[in-house]
Amino acid sequence: DAGVTQSPTHLIKTRGQQVTLRCSPKSGHDTVSWYQQALGQGPQFIFQYYEEEERQRGNFPDRFSGHQFPNYSSELNVNALLLGDSALYLCASSLRSRVKTQYFGPGTRLLVL
Amino acid sequence: AQTVTQSQPEMSVQEAETVTLSCTYDTSESDYYLFWYKQPPSRQMILVIRQEAYKQQNATENRFSVNFQKAAKSFSLKISDSQLGDAAMYFCAYIKNAGNMLTFGGGTRLMVKP
Numbered sequence: 551d552a553g554v555t556q557s558p559t560h561l562i563k564t565r566g567q568q569v570t571l572r573c574s575p576k577s578g579h580d581t582v583s584w585y586q587q588a589l590g591q592g593p594q595f596i597f598q599y600y601e602e603e604e605r606q607r608g609n610f611p612d613r614f615s616g617h618q619f620p621n622y623s624s625e626l627n628v629n630a631l632l633l634g635d636s637a638l639y640l641c642a643s644s645l646r647s648r649v650k651t652q653y654f655g656p657g658t659r660l661l662v663l
Numbered sequence: 664a665q666t667v668t669q670s671q672p673e674m675s676v677q678e679a680e681t682v683t684l685s686c687t688y689d690t691s692e693s694d695y696y697l698f699w700y701k702q703p704p705s706r707q708m709i710l711v712i713r714q715e716a717y718k719q720q721n722a723t724e725n726r727f728s729v730n731f732q733k734a735a736k737s738f739s740l741k742i743s744d745s746q747l748g749d750a751a752m753y754f755c756a757y758i759k760n761a762g763n764m765l766t767f768g769g770g771t772r773l774m775v776k777p
Contacts, residue, residue: 581763583763583764583765585765590770591769591770592667592754592756592767592768592769592770593708593754593765593767594767595764595765595766598763598764605763606762606763606764608764638706640708642708642765650696650713650758650760651696651698651710651713652765653710654700654707654708654709654710655707656705656706656707657706657707657708659706
């Protein structure tokens with residue numbers, strides 16, 4: 551039973567560039583949530599996708615956008631990267647009928663120089 | 664807005680001993696869920712235990728158990744017979760039944776001494 555997978559594992563970008571992170575949910579899950587975890591802090595909710603639509607959004611600017619595909623996989627896009635966007639980006643998947651339990655992937659470490 | 668507070672930035676325990684990690688939360692909701700997640704240096708967030716607010720019985724998963732005090736808005740994690748592999752960051756998290764967003768505390772770093 552495959553768990554949540556994310557790619558790439560690490561990424562280095564420069565200010566102003568754009569980045570796309572990818573997530574495949576756990577087998578049987580239909581909902582994907584994205585979190586940003588700054589060094590030494592707890593994760594912060596970015597947004598959640600279900601049925602290819604953004605269902606809820608946290609306190610993040612429009613530079614952060616996402617997409618969910620018919621196979622439930624998801625992408626997180628960040629435009630006009632800032633130094634402060636350097637963080638671990640975590641994807642979590644869940645089953646809508648049991649949405650309260652979220653299972654996390656290994657994360658993508660993004661460094662913006 | 665909901666908040667989750669972990670007042671212990673670091674904790675240390677001797678192997679085979681018992682340790683308790685503290686968590687308090689603030690919410691006006693009556694129906695919600697609480698979680699403890701473990702994040703080892705490999706950085707993958709692993710679900711340790713889950714508690715539904717409507718259940719009075721404290722959740723237990725093998726060596727891990729919680730003390731859920733709804734009126735006090737307290738949710739502590741007890742790890743019995745601590746093992747070296749328990750060393751990690753532990754995060755307490757909250758989600759309301761009508762919501763989609765997990766709110767995390769700042770984490771507690773647990774060190775296990777051999």
